[in-house]
Amino acid sequence: MNTKQVKAFGTEAADANLEKLNIQRREITPNDVEIDIEYCGVCHSDLHFARNDWGFSVYPVVPGHEIVGTVVGVGANVSKYKVGDSVAVGCLVDSCRSCANCKVDLEQYCPEWVGTYGGHDKHLDMQTFGGYSECIVVDEHFVLSLPANLDKAAIAPVLCAGITTWSPLRHWKVGKDTKVAVVGLGGLGHMAIKLADALGAEVTLISRSPDKTQDAMNLGADRVVISTDESQMNAVQGYFDLIIDTVPYIHDINPYVGTLSTNGTLVLVGYLGPLDPMLNSMPMIMGRKTVAGSLIGGIAETQELLDFCGEHGITSEIEMIKIQDINEAYERMLKSDVHYRFVIDMSSLKK
Ligand code: NAP
Numbered sequence: 609m610n611t612k613q614v615k616a617f618g619t620e621a622a623d624a625n626l627e628k629l630n631i632q633r634r635e636i637t638p639n640d641v642e643i644d645i646e647y648c649g650v651c652h653s654d655l656h657f658a659r660n661d662w663g664f665s666v667y668p669v670v671p672g673h674e675i676v677g678t679v680v681g682v683g684a685n686v687s688k689y690k691v692g693d694s695v696a697v698g699c700l701v702d703s704c705r706s707c708a709n710c711k712v713d714l715e716q717y718c719p720e721w722v723g724t725y726g727g728h729d730k731h732l733d734m735q736t737f738g739g740y741s742e743c744i745v746v747d748e749h750f751v752l753s754l755p756a757n758l759d760k761a762a763i764a765p766v767l768c769a770g771i772t773t774w775s776p777l778r779h780w781k782v783g784k785d786t787k788v789a790v791v792g793l794g795g796l797g798h799m800a801i802k803l804a805d806a807l808g809a810e811v812t813l814i815s816r817s818p819d820k821t822q823d824a825m826n827l828g829a830d831r832v833v834i835s836t837d838e839s840q841m842n843a844v845q846g847y848f849d850l851i852i853d854t855v856p857y858i859h860d861i862n863p864y865v866g867t868l869s870t871n872g873t874l875v876l877v878g879y880l881g882p883l884d885p886m887l888n889s890m891p892m893i894m895g896r897k898t899v900a901g902s903l904i905g906g907i908a909e910t911q912e913l914l915d916f917c918g919e920h921g922i923t924s925e926i927e928m929i930k931i932q933d934i935n936e937a938y939e940r941m942l943k944s945d946v947h948y949r950f951v952i953d954m955s956s957l958k959k
C-alpha cells in the first residue's frame with residue numbers, strides 16, 4: 609500500500625522526551641477520510657502510553673486521541689463527509705464491525721478494536737499513530753461530525769474526556785434525581801461535572817485539592833468533599849447513587865465504596881490494574897453495592913454526546929499549548945496542575 613510521510617511528535621522510548629519525528633500515513637482507501645489536524649487534546653492516557661505505564665506500548669509512540677480538524681480528502685465510497693467539513697476523531701479508528709458488541713454500537717468492547725494510537729493498523733501492518741501529527745487517515749465510520757456552534761479547540765476534549773464520562777452517566781441512567789460524585793478534578797473529572805450537571809443530577813466533587821473548590825462549583829458541582837478530611841467523608845456515607853472515579857494511579861477505593869447508597873455503583877475509569885489495598889466485599893454485600901469499570905464510548909454514543917454538547921453549549925475548559933510545550937505539559941499533569949485540559953494548537957507542528 610502507498611504511504612506518505614508526515615510530521616509528528618512522539619517518543620522512541622518510555623524514558624525519552626517527546627520530539628519531532630516522521631511517520632507514514634496510508635493513502636486514502638475507498639472508505640477513508642483524510643483529515644488535516646488543527647487541534648489535539650492531551651489526555652492522561654497519552655502520558656501513560658508514552659511512558660509505558662501499562663506495559664504494552666510499542667515504540668515509537670505518537671499519542672493523541674482528541675482530534676479535531678478539516679477533511680482534505682475522501683475515498684470513492686465515502687458518503688458522510690466531503691472536503692472542507694469540520695470533523696473529529698476520538699480514541700477508536702477501527703473494529704471488526706461484525707461481532708456482538710460492534711452490532712450494538714459498542715465498538716470499544718470489540719475484541720479487535722483499534723486504538724487511535726498503539727493499536728494495529730491492518731492496512732499497514734504496524735502500530736497506529738495518534739493526533740500529535742499533521743494529518744490522519746481514518747475509515748469514515750470512525751469519523752465524527754462537529755457541532756457548528758462550538759469552539760473547535762475547546763470541543764476536542766469531548767472526544768475522550770467527555771465520552772469516557774458520558775458513557776457511564778448514560779449507562780447508569782443519570783438524571784435529575786441522581787446523586788453523582790466525581791473523584792478527581794482533571795480532564796475527565798471536569799467534563800463529568802459539566803455533563804452530570806447538564807443531565808440534571810446533583811453533583812459532588814471528591815478531590816484531594818481544596819484549591820479547586822471554587823472551580824468545581826463554577827463548573828456545575830453542588831458540593832466539594834475533600835477526600836483527606838475524615839469528617840467530610842463521614843458526612844457523605846451511604847449517599848451517592850453513582851461515583852465516577854477518574855484517579856489515574858493506584859489508590860484505596862474502599863473509602864469511596866462507603867459513600868455509595870444501597871444499589872449504588874462506583875465506576876472506575878482512571879486507574880487500570882489490580883487494586884491495592886484489596887476491595888472489601890463487606891460493604892458491597894451489606895448494601896448491594898457495585899464496583900464497575902467503563903471504557904470510552906462507541907461511535908454512535910460519541911456522536912450523541914457531540915450533538916448534546918452543541919445543543920447545551922458545552923465545551924471543555926482548555927489551556928492551549930504549542931506542540932513544543934508537550935513535555936512540560938506532561939510534568940504539570942503529573943502534579944494535577946491542569947485547568948482543565950491542555951489542547952495543542954497543531955499549527956505549531958508545521959513551523
Ligand atoms: P488528569 O487530567 O491528570 O486528572 C486526574 C485527576 O485525578 C487529577 O487532577 C487529580 O485531581 C486526581 N488525582 C488523584 N490522585 C492523583 C495522583 N496520584 N496523580 C495525579 N492525579 C491524581 O487525568 P485525565 O486525563 O482526567 O485521566 C484520568 C485517568 O483516566 C487516566 O488514568 C487516564 O488514562 C484514564 N482514562 C481512562 C479512559 C477510559 O476509557 N476508561 C479514557 C480516558 C482516560 P484532584 O486534584 O482533584 O485530586
Ligand code: ZN
Nearest residue numbers: 651653768769
Ligand atoms: Zn484519553
Ligand code: ZN
Nearest residue numbers: 704707710718
Ligand atoms: Zn467487533
